[in-house]
Amino acid sequence: MHVGGVASAHNDARTQLEAFQNQRQSMSHLLQAQGRGMKVAYHTRLTTTLDVTRFLLKQGLSFRGHDESLSSSNKGNFLELIEWYTQRNDEVAKIMNENALGNNQMKSPIVQKDLTRACAAEVTNVILNDIKDNIFSLMVDEYRDISVKEQMRVVLRYVNKHECVIERFLTIVYVSDTSAISLKKAIDELFAKHKLSLSRLRGQGYDGASNMRGEYNGSKALILKENSSARYDHCFAHQLQLVVVVC
Numbered sequence: 558m559h560v561g562g563v564a565s566a567h568n569d570a571r572t573q574l575e576a577f578q579n580q581r582q583s584m585s586h587l588l589q590a591q592g593r594g595m596k597v598a599y600h601t602r603l604t605t606t607l608d609v610t611r612f613l614l615k616q617g618l619s620f621r622g623h624d625e626s627l628s629s630s631n632k633g634n635f636l637e638l639i640e641w642y643t644q645r646n647d648e649v650a651k652i653m654n655e656n657a658l659g660n661n662q663m664k665s666p667i668v669q670k671d672l673t674r675a676c677a678a679e680v681t682n683v684i685l686n687d688i689k690d691n692i693f694s695l696m697v698d699e700y701r702d703i704s705v706k707e708q709m710r711v712v713l714r715y716v717n718k719h720e721c722v723i724e725r726f727l728t729i730v731y732v733s734d735t736s737a738i739s740l741k742k743a744i745d746e747l748f749a750k751h752k753l754s755l756s757r758l759r760g761q762g763y764d765g766a767s768n769m770r771g772e773y774n775g776s777k778a779l780i781l782k783e784n785s786s787a788r789y790d791h792c793f794a795h796q797l798q799l800v801v802v803v804c
């Protein structure tokens with residue numbers, strides 16, 4: 558009478574005790590197994606989106622599309638390449654797109670920007686490690702983007718350990734205005750951020766605008782006051798452009 562039938566309280570308690578003693582059926586084991594599976598799936602999604610990001614960056618292609626809705630025939634390079642990837646890899650197809658949680662698909666614009674920034678940081682580190690403590694030259698140009706924000710493009714020119722002349726685009730810096738003082742301040746902050754020494758600067762290359770090449774108050778003059786070895790040369794690419802426009 559104490560044992561009762563199959564569904565009795567005694568048999569139910571005995572079954573739960575056996576399950577508790579069986580580590581493979583324990584809650585902690587099930588959570589660990591589920592956690593490992595989620596970790597592997599997350600790593601696969603991250604690797605997939607990172608591969609796509611690196612490809613688009615290497616080719617200089619845009620990420621976003623004009624219409625990224627589910628009904629769109631062309632969702633943009635990033636989403637379309639993710640779709641192409643999943644159609645050719647069964648392991649990726651199992652954990653991407655509709656098979657992933659809505660907040661863990663690793664495809665949102667925020668994730669795309671995070672991965673792009675991470676890749677940019679790695680590329681910047683490679684450039685800085687290549688320069689190390691060697692001397693270098695600076696090329697700067699300022700302009701307004703489509704959103705009417707003032708930007709400053711920065712390129713570094715140096716000789717690497719193989720004695721090859723290298724030019725590397727470093728970054729785009731937003732500035733409040735394009736006055737010589739603002740540009741000089743932005744350059745100082747950029748150098749401090751990347752631990753570049755102004756004393757190792759040996760060349761400056763700008764266009765012919767007065768805020769850049771002005772003899773007394775231009776960015777060229779402000780830098781020469783701190784480092785007289787930073788010789789200025791008018792940007793040859795800009796000279797060529799002016800010649801082509803005139804012709």
